[in-house]
Structure formats: structure tokens, C-alpha cells
Amino acid sequence: MTEVRRERADAARNRRAILAATERLLAEHPPEQVSMERIAAAAGVGKGTVFHRFGSRAGLMRELMLERAHALRESVTDGPPPLGPGAPPGQRLLAFLDAVVDVVGRNKGLLAALGQAAAAPRDPQKDSREQHSVYGFWHGHISALIAEERPDLDAELLAHILLGALQNKPIVHLLGQGEAQRLAVSLRLLVTGMLEA
Structure with missing residues (x-):
């Protein structure tokens, strides 16, 4: 049960980090320069995590x-x-x-x-x-x-x-x-x- 809660907390934290990183990058750079790889790096997660959570x-x-x-x-x-x-x-x-x-x-x-x-x-x-x-x-x-x-x-x-x-x-x-x-x-x-x- 604790393992499931930690995974859910991690997933929620990753989601917040990805969204915040995306908004920050879009404020600083033209959209065509904001790739999934760049978002993942700025959020401190793997590119696969971004694709898994948001699809595209x-x-x-x-x-x-x-x-x-x-x-x-x-x-x-x-x-x-x-x-x-x-x-x-x-x-x-x-x-x-x-x-x-x-x-x-x-x-x-x-x-x-x-x-x-x-x-x-x-x-x-x-x-x-x-x-x-x-x-x-x-x-x-x-x-x-x-x-x-x-x-x-x-x-x-x-x-x-x-x-x-x-x-x-x-x-x-x-x-x-x-x-x-x-x-x-x-x-x-x-x-x-x-x-x-």
C-alpha cells in the first residue's frame, strides 16, 4: 500500500513538474524549439515519462x-x-x-x-x-x-x-x-x- 501511494505521489509530482517546465519553456522560447526531450530534461524526468503521461x-x-x-x-x-x-x-x-x-x-x-x-x-x-x-x-x-x-x-x-x-x-x-x-x-x-x- 505504501509503495502504491509513493508511486501515485511520484506520478503527481512528475505531472506538475512536466507542466511547469512546459509553461516555462514556452514563455522563454518559440514553440518549435520546445521539444519533448527539452521538456523532459527541464522537468527532471525521462522522455518516456512525458510520452507515457501525455501521449504526444x-x-x-x-x-x-x-x-x-x-x-x-x-x-x-x-x-x-x-x-x-x-x-x-x-x-x-x-x-x-x-x-x-x-x-x-x-x-x-x-x-x-x-x-x-x-x-x-x-x-x-x-x-x-x-x-x-x-x-x-x-x-x-x-x-x-x-x-x-x-x-x-x-x-x-x-x-x-x-x-x-x-x-x-x-x-x-x-x-x-x-x-x-x-x-x-x-x-x-x-x-x-x-x-x-
Whole structure:
């Protein structure tokens, strides 16, 4: 029993180390320079451990993005206001968009790596679950806050438009130049104008 616990603890520690090393390397280097071998060395594990845990480079990138998105989801559902419950919907919407830009901005290398991995063969069922768990939650949260603040607006479509801006190539390039704050300010202006119109 102790042996099993130690193995589980080791596996959890290795997972955390691999994800942290991946994020650090993507922040410091272009995605094409971040190989599985380099990630393994930075995490202090064997390359086989990385492949065993994540299956492929694309799987590792998706797992990292999902982990960051999950942390944001916890802040939205259980954290303090204005990101968490308790603030007016307009304030929560602005705080959420700020948080999304922060996640995307800190993980710009990750987004680029995910874009490169898009051409690889993928599992449509798994991708659908992943998309639902990230995009679906973000879209649902944004559209609910818009609808609560301005029931007269097409909240569902507006949420797609706001999130679509983050997947736009010029915006991704802007984030790659370290201009997340500029994007956050512009999104705030758009949303404030939309809610007050």
C-alpha cells in the first residue's frame, strides 16, 4: 500500500513538474524549439515519462491549457468577487475577460503550440469534450453575464464574438509581442460601451 501511494505521489509530482517546465519553456522560447526531450530534461524526468503521461506533444499542450483554464473556472465558481460570485454581472464580465486575457497572454507560446498541433491527427470525441470544458464554459459564463446585465442583447452571439477575438491571428501576434494589457484595455472599452449602450 505504501509503495502504491509513493508511486501515485511520484506520478503527481512528475505531472506538475512536466507542466511547469512546459509553461516555462514556452514563455522563454518559440514553440518549435520546445521539444519533448527539452521538456523532459527541464522537468527532471525521462522522455518516456512525458510520452507515457501525455501521449504526444499535442496532448501535453492541450493538458497544460486545460489545467490553466480549470484554475480560472475555479476562481469563477468559488473565488472572491468580482471574478467570483457576489459582484454585479457587468463587473464580473470585465473581471472575467481580464482573467481570460491574462491566461491567454501568459500562455501565448502555448496557444501557438496548440495551433501548430491542430494539423496533427486528433480524436474528435476527445477534442469535443475539451472544447466543451474550456470554450463551452467560457462562452456560457460570458453569455449569462451579458444576458443578466442586458437582457435585450443577443448574449449568445456577443459571447462568441468576444471569444473569437482571442483566436484572431493579429490578436495572437499582439499577445506574442507582450501586449496583453493593451488587449485587456480594448476589450474593456468594447464591453463597457456594449453594456451601457
